[in-house]
Amino acid sequence: MNRRVLRWGIPLAAVPVLLLLGYGFRTDPREIPSPLIGKPATPFSLKTFDGEPISLEALRGRVVVVNFWASWCYPACYEEAPLLAQASDAYRGRDVTFVGIDIQDKEEAARKFLTQFNFTFPNAPDPLGRVSVDYGVYGVPETFFIDRAGRIRWKHVGALTEDVLRQRIDLLLAERA
Amino acid sequence: MIPEIGYAATVAALLLALYGALAAAAGAGTGRPALVQSSERAAIGVVVLVTCCLLLLVYAFLTFDFSVRYVAINTNRGTPFYYRITALWGALEGSIILWTWMLSLYTLIVVVQYRRRQPEFYPWALAVMLGIAAFFLLVMTIPAPPFERLAPVPADGRGLNPLLEDTGMITHPVALYLGFTGFTVPFAFALAALFTGRVGDEWITITRRWTIIAWYFLSLGLLIGGWWSYHVLGWGGYWAWDPVENAAFMPWLTGTAFLHSVMIQERRRMLKLWNLTLIILTFSLTIFGTFLTRSGIIGSVHAFTQGSIGQFFLGFLALVLLGSFSALAWRLERLKAQGELDSIVSRESVFLLNNLFLVAAAFTVFFGTVFPLIAEAVRGTKLSVGAPFFNLVNIPIFLGLLLLMGLGPLIAWRRASAENLKRNFLKPIVTGIVAALILRLLGVGNVLVLLCMGLVVFVSGTMVVDFSRAVRARRRAGRSWLGTAGGLLLQQNRRYGGFVVHLGVLVVALGVAGSQAWSIHTETTLEKGQSVALAGYTVRFDGLAASEESNHSKVTGAFTVTNGRPLGVLHPAKKFYPQEQSPIAAVDYRLGLTEDLYLVLGDYAQDGSHATIKIQVNRMVSWLWIGGLVLTLGAALAILPDRRKLV
Numbered sequence: 057m058n059r060r061v062l063r064w065g066i067p068l069a070a071v072p073v074l075l076l077l078g079y080g081f082r083t084d085p086r087e088i089p090s091p092l093i094g095k096p097a098t099p100f101s102l103k104t105f106d107g108e109p110i111s112l113e114a115l116r117g118r119v120v121v122v123n124f125w126a127s128w129c130y131p132a133c134y135e136e137a138p139l140l141a142q143a144s145d146a147y148r149g150r151d152v153t154f155v156g157i158d159i160q161d162k163e164e165a166a167r168k169f170l171t172q173f174n175f176t177f178p179n180a181p182d183p184l185g186r187v188s189v190d191y192g193v194y195g196v197p198e199t200f201f202i203d204r205a206g207r208i209r210w211k212h213v214g215a216l217t218e219d220v221l222r223q224r225i226d227l228l229l230a231e232r233a
Numbered sequence: 234m235i236p237e238i239g240y241a242a243t244v245a246a247l248l249l250a251l252y253g254a255l256a257a258a259a260g261a262g263t264g265r266p267a268l269v270q271s272s273e274r275a276a277i278g279v280v281v282l283v284t285c286c287l288l289l290l291v292y293a294f295l296t297f298d299f300s301v302r303y304v305a306i307n308t309n310r311g312t313p314f315y316y317r318i319t320a321l322w323g324a325l326e327g328s329i330i331l332w333t334w335m336l337s338l339y340t341l342i343v344v345v346q347y348r349r350r351q352p353e354f355y356p357w358a359l360a361v362m363l364g365i366a367a368f369f370l371l372v373m374t375i376p377a378p379p380f381e382r383l384a385p386v387p388a389d390g391r392g393l394n395p396l397l398e399d400t401g402m403i404t405h406p407v408a409l410y411l412g413f414t415g416f417t418v419p420f421a422f423a424l425a426a427l428f429t430g431r432v433g434d435e436w437i438t439i440t441r442r443w444t445i446i447a448w449y450f451l452s453l454g455l456l457i458g459g460w461w462s463y464h465v466l467g468w469g470g471y472w473a474w475d476p477v478e479n480a481a482f483m484p485w486l487t488g489t490a491f492l493h494s495v496m497i498q499e500r501r502r503m504l505k506l507w508n509l510t511l512i513i514l515t516f517s518l519t520i521f522g523t524f525l526t527r528s529g530i531i532g533s534v535h536a537f538t539q540g541s542i543g544q545f546f547l548g549f550l551a552l553v554l555l556g557s558f559s560a561l562a563w564r565l566e567r568l569k570a571q572g573e574l575d576s577i578v579s580r581e582s583v584f585l586l587n588n589l590f591l592v593a594a595a596f597t598v599f600f601g602t603v604f605p606l607i608a609e610a611v612r613g614t615k616l617s618v619g620a621p622f623f624n625l626v627n628i629p630i631f632l633g634l635l636l637l638m639g640l641g642p643l644i645a646w647r648r649a650s651a652e653n654l655k656r657n658f659l660k661p662i663v664t665g666i667v668a669a670l671i672l673r674l675l676g677v678g679n680v681l682v683l684l685c686m687g688l689v690v691f692v693s694g695t696m697v698v699d700f701s702r703a704v705r706a707r708r709r710a711g712r713s714w715l716g717t718a719g720g721l722l723l724q725q726n727r728r729y730g731g732f733v734v735h736l737g738v739l740v741v742a743l744g745v746a747g748s749q750a751w752s753i754h755t756e757t758t759l760e761k762g763q764s765v766a767l768a769g770y771t772v773r774f775d776g777l778a779a780s781e782e783s784n785h786s787k788v789t790g791a792f793t794v795t796n797g798r799p800l801g802v803l804h805p806a807k808k809f810y811p812q813e814q815s816p817i818a819a820v821d822y823r824l825g826l827t828e829d830l831y832l833v834l835g836d837y838a839q840d841g842s843h844a845t846i847k848i849q850v851n852r853m854v855s856w857l858w859i860g861g862l863v864l865t866l867g868a869a870l871a872i873l874p875d876r877r878k879l880v
Contacts, residue, residue, distance in 0.1 A: 059565065066562040070554035077547055080530030080606050128812050130306070130391055162811065 090192065090211045097122075097202045098190040102157070102180035105167060110155060110178045112206070119152040119228040120202040121221075124188055126161045127169040129196040132215040136197055137173040143221050144177040151204070152225055153177070159188045159196060203228045236301050236380035239289040243380070246282035247370035249275045254363035261356035261428070269356045273344050276359065279366060280337040287334050290327060290379055294320055299390050302383040303327060309392040309812075311784025319403045320393045325527060325542065326379035328406065332523075333369040335414040340366060343418060347439070354436060357425035358418075365417055368549050376542040392784060395810045395817045401461030409454030409481060413519040415447025416488060420516035420557075423509050427560040432505055432567050437495045442872055444492055444512075449868035451485050456861035467818035467833045469754065469849045471857060474623040476531045479602045480522030483595045487515040490591035493641075497584050500646065502571035506561070507588070509568070513557045518595075520550050531605060576648035583641045590634050597626045632684055635742060638735055639692035642728075643699055661694025685746040689739045696732055722870065730871025737864025744856030754849040756835065761842055768850045770796045770830055772803075777841035785810045787819075790834045790844055794823070805834040805846070828852045 097120075101111035112120065123140060125133045144154040156179035158166045163181065170179055182188055191200060194213070201210040201224045210224050253275030260268030290303070294317045299305040307320045307327070321327040340362045347355040373379060396402075419440035426436035458478065459471035472478060491511040498504050525531055528543025561568075574581055601618045608616050643657040669687030677683055700718070708717045722729045757765050759774035766772075775791040789806040793799075803821040810817065822831040828850050835845030 062565060063562045066565075067555050067558035070551075070558060074547070074551050074554065076603060076606055076610065077524070077530065077550070079610050080528065081543060081547075083530065083606070083609050128391060130387075 090208075092192060092200075092208045093211065095208055096206055097200065097208045098187075100187045100190070102182060102187065104178045104180040105158075105163075105170060106178075108178065110180055112155075112202075115153050115155075116206050117151070117204050119204060119225060121152065121154045121225065122191070122200040122202060123154065123156050123216075124159055124191070124193050124196050124198045125156055125169075126159055126196045127165040128161065133169075133197050136216040137169070137175075139216055139218055139221060140177075141173050141175055143218075143225070144175070147225065151229060156180070157182050157187055159185060159193065201225070201228060203231060235289050235293055235298060236382055239286050239293075239380035240374075240378065242282045242285045242289070243370060243373050243378070246279050246286070247367060247374055249278045249282065250363045250367035250370055253279065254360045254367055257356045257360035257363060261360060269359070272356070272359055272363065273348065276337075276340050276344055276363060279363070279370075280341045283330070283334045283337045283370075286373075286379070287321070287330055290321055290330060291318055293380075294318065297390070299388075300382055300384075300386045301379075302381045303379050305383050305387055305390040307390070307393050309390040309784060311782075312390075312393055313398070313783060315403065316393055316398050319397075322406045322410075323393050323397050323402075326373070326377045326381075328410070329369060329372055329377050330379055331406065332410050332414060333366060333373060335410055336362070336366050336369060336417060339414055339418055343421075351439060353429055353431060354422055354425040354439065357428045358421040361421035361424045362417060365421075368545075372542060372545055376545050392810065392812045395785065395808060395813060396465060399461060399465050401457050401465065405454055405457040405461055407454075408450050408457055412447050412449075412451025412454050413481075413484070413522070415443065415450055416484065416512070416516050416519055418443040418447070419491075419512050423512045424557060424560060427509065427557070427564050430564060430567060432509070432564055434499055434502070437498060437508065441495065444488070444495070445868055445872050448485070448488050448492060449865060449872065451481070451488065452861070452868065453865050455481055455485060456858070456865075459861075460858060463854065464820060464822065467820040469752070469831055469833070469847075469851060471748075471854065474598075474601070474618075474620045476602050477526050479598045480518075480525045483598050483602075484515050484518040484522065486591050486595035486598070487511055487518060490588045490595075491515055493584055493591075494588050497581055501581060503574070503581065505570065506565075506568040509561055511588075511592075513554075513561070514595075517550060517553050517557075520546060520553060524550055525602070531602065578644070578649045578654070580641060580644045580646045580649075583637055583644055587634065587637045587641060590630050590637065594627055594630045594634075597630070598623065601626075628681060631742075632681075632688060635685070635688040635692060635739075638738065639688070639695045642732065642735070643695050657695065657698060661691045661698060664694045665691030679750045682746045682750045685742055689742055692735065692739055696736065700729075700732070723873070726870050726873045730867050730869075730873075733867025733870055734864050735867075737860045737862070737867055740856050740860030740863055742860075744853050744860055747853030747856065748851055751852040752850065752854075754847060756845065756847045758836075758843055758845045765846075765848065767848050768828075770794060770800075770848070770850065772832070772846065772848055774844055774846065775802070777837055777844060782808075788834075788837065790832075790837070790846070792832055792846065794830060800830075803830070803832050805832040807834055807837075824855055826855055829854050 097112060099112045101109060101113070104110050112122075123136075125137070127133075140154060140156070147154075154177035156175060156177065158169075158179060158181045161181065166181065191198075197215060199212040199216055200208050201212075203209045209228060212220055212224075253272040256268045256275065257272035260266065260272060290301075292298075293301045293304045294308055297304070297308070297310060303324070303326045307323045308317055312320065322331045340359070343355075343358060343362060347358070351358075419436075422436040422440045426432045458481065462473070463469075463471040491508065494504050494508050494511060498508050524543060524546035528546060530543065574585075576582070601622050604618045605616055608614050639661065640658070645653045665687045668690035669683045672683055672686055677686075700721075703721055704714060704717050707721060708714065722733075753768060755765070755767050759765060759772075761774055761776055764771050764773040771794070773793045773795075775793055778789050778791070780787050780789065786809045787806050788809075789804050792803045792805070794801060794803055800823060803823065805821040806819040807816040808819055818833050820831060820833050822829050829852075831849040831851055833847040833849075835847055837844035
């Protein structure tokens with residue numbers, strides 16, 4: 057083979073592999089499309105930390121943001137908590153309800169978490185883990201966006217960002233039931 | 234205060250390593266020894282500073298300094314003492330410190346050993362090693378700072394990943410990293426050979442023992458990893474072709490190929506280009522492995538942190554690959570082989586085939602590992618490549634390697650005569666075939682197992698032929714057979730160390746074949762007092778007990794086991810860690826030479842009235858660990874100084 061071709065060809069042979077690996081950053085292997093998207097959300101009724109009952113059925117007609125969290129989930133839950141607190145205030149008076157579900161936690165630690173972030177929306181423990189199993193929660197935090205008709209429309213894995221939160225809620229609010 | 238000192242030490246070490254790399258390169262390029270000496274002092278400074286970092290982090294762990302983020306995430310007040318030290322390498326940041334520290338130690342040894350002896354290569358090799366150290370120190374400074382502060386300071390930490398609370402995890406990363414970083418030395422000397430243009434055999438002679446040392450530790454790391462997977466993860470297996478396992482296996486494969494192909498270059502002056510390519514690939518694969526496990530681009534059962542570290546490693550990988558292959562291409566004319574392949578039937582060609590097979594295995598593992606990326610890039614689909622693919626393509630390759638393992642050490646160099654072939658191989662081949670036939674008559678139906686076992690007998694046969702012939706030839710009057718054999722092992726330790734390694738591989742091969750073909754399992758729910766039978770064992774469920782440990786709570790089952798006579802009570806358990814979402818199974822087992830009984834506790838009733846139990850009878854798994862031990866002993870024998878030269 058031509059010497060010059062080899063001189064360039066040998067090192068350049070590595071480039072396609074490097075490009076492929078670089079492409080890997082644009083994908084997320086953890087982002088497996090949830091089979092629940094588009095399906096009716098499984099109903100749940102729980103008792104909040106304040107002792108109030110909360111059920112998904114009763115919220116039909118409203119957009120519901122179900123956020124699974126835990127006090128031991130550092131740092132992701134701590135990163136998104138201020139955003140949730142802020143958003144639930146910002147959307148007050150609109151057709152949207154935030155529901156926090158605390159899983160696999162100790163009550164004392166969970167209450168401390170709630171006070172720390174000043175959550176005003178309903179938060180309930182899921183002592184038997186039933187709800188998180190029904191929703192196929194793999195790790196915390198995970199957030200489900202449920203439309204007015206009670207269908208799961210979007211699932212977010214990991215800490216929420218302000219963009220995602222607003223975008224998803226606004227999209228679902230814009231739909232008429 | 235500790236974190237600030239640690240961070241300052243990191244930055245200082247980074248600057249020193251950068252300076253040292255440049256000074257050594259400038260010294261080598263201009264032939265000024267003063268610069269090289271200055272670089273040596275920088276290298277010593279790096280060792281001291283990185284050792285400080287390591288000790289400071291250990292100190293932070295021992296004193297529960299939760300103001301350090303890394304400490305807060307990887308330990309809590311309940312973490313037992315030893316695991317507070319080993320939590321150091323329980324996650325990314327600490328692992329990078331450990332890696333850098335080992336690399337700096339290797340650099341120090343290179344300085345001490347070669348300062349006077351290798352004036353040509355040494356400065357360049359030092360420059361390369363310090364350059365690599367500088368990269369890892371950069372990672373410690375920017376994307377993975379181990380001393381990052383956490384505010385507000387939590388009252389208690391999150392705790393170590395419970396799966397890592399095991400003695401296997403104390404040793405596995407250490408051995409693995411000693412292997413990974415060990416390959417830096419031959420790589421650095423290979424680059425030095427390219428930079429100086431002295432691409433003959435010298436760099437190989439210098440680094441031969443280094444390569445065996447790296448290979449030894451990497452093998453040990455893989456074995457301990459398999460043992461950890463087997464007795465901690467509770468799925469009953471030792472190897473799952475998970476991307477993280479593959480990441481460590483690929484450099485092992487190319488490193489093994491390199492160990493063999495250098496012998497051809499030493500003996501026949503062939504394969505210069507190939508050997509340089511192999512060591513570049515092996516080193517690149519150690520970096521690739523870290524990239525793969527830390528960048529999060531491939532899904533894996535091993536949950537690792539993500540961040541910008543992936544980009545750093547990819548950039549470094551690009552630099553290594555493009556840089557070293559450019560240097561290789563630049564020296565192309567000098568890399569022409571001086572020897573030629575005389576015949577297809579020769580040791581050279583068997584070694585070539587061995588290399589081809591090992592590199593093919595590495596390539597298929599690489600391909601299978603990155604295939605999900607290719608599929609997503611080309612077709613946009615998510616998929617994962619599982620064990621069936623890897624087994625399908627690798628089993629024939631490994632069987633082929635077994636065959637070559639029998640041929641290689643005995644077949645003649647250059648051109649093997651019919652007489653040579655008959656003298657060396659006739660008896661072993663017949664023995665191998667007879668052994669396979671006997672096993673068939675004994676009822677072994679699996680063709681792959683028959684093939685594997687027949688090959689193992691054949692290879693063992695060739696070893697017996699060779700070794701007994703050598704002993705007979707050297708045995709002097711009055712000396713015992715055993716004494717002569719022992720003397721031979723020590724005198725020709727490189728050759729016979731290799732034989733012992735091969736013997737270990739044979740035992741491992743039997744373990745793999747037997748465990749894959751003959752293991753059985755069952756899963757059933759038992760009422761209290763009820764029994765289940767499997768493969769001659771009877772397992773009776775006697776009840777459950779709950780207990781509180783320092784950092785978790787635990788539900789332990791009691792299962793009485795008999796096989797005609799009482800074998801005792803096994804206690805598989807489930808451990809509940811507050812920081813984990815799902816319970817961790819703690820398996821219990823009885824290990825045996827031919828089979829292990831292995832119990833995993835599944836679901837159970839809170840009142841202890843019934844429990845689900847998975848019972849596995851895993852056959853011949855112990856052979857893996859025994860073979861592994863033999864293999865590492867053989868490698869240790871081969872590392873000993875060559876006696877023939879000392880005389």
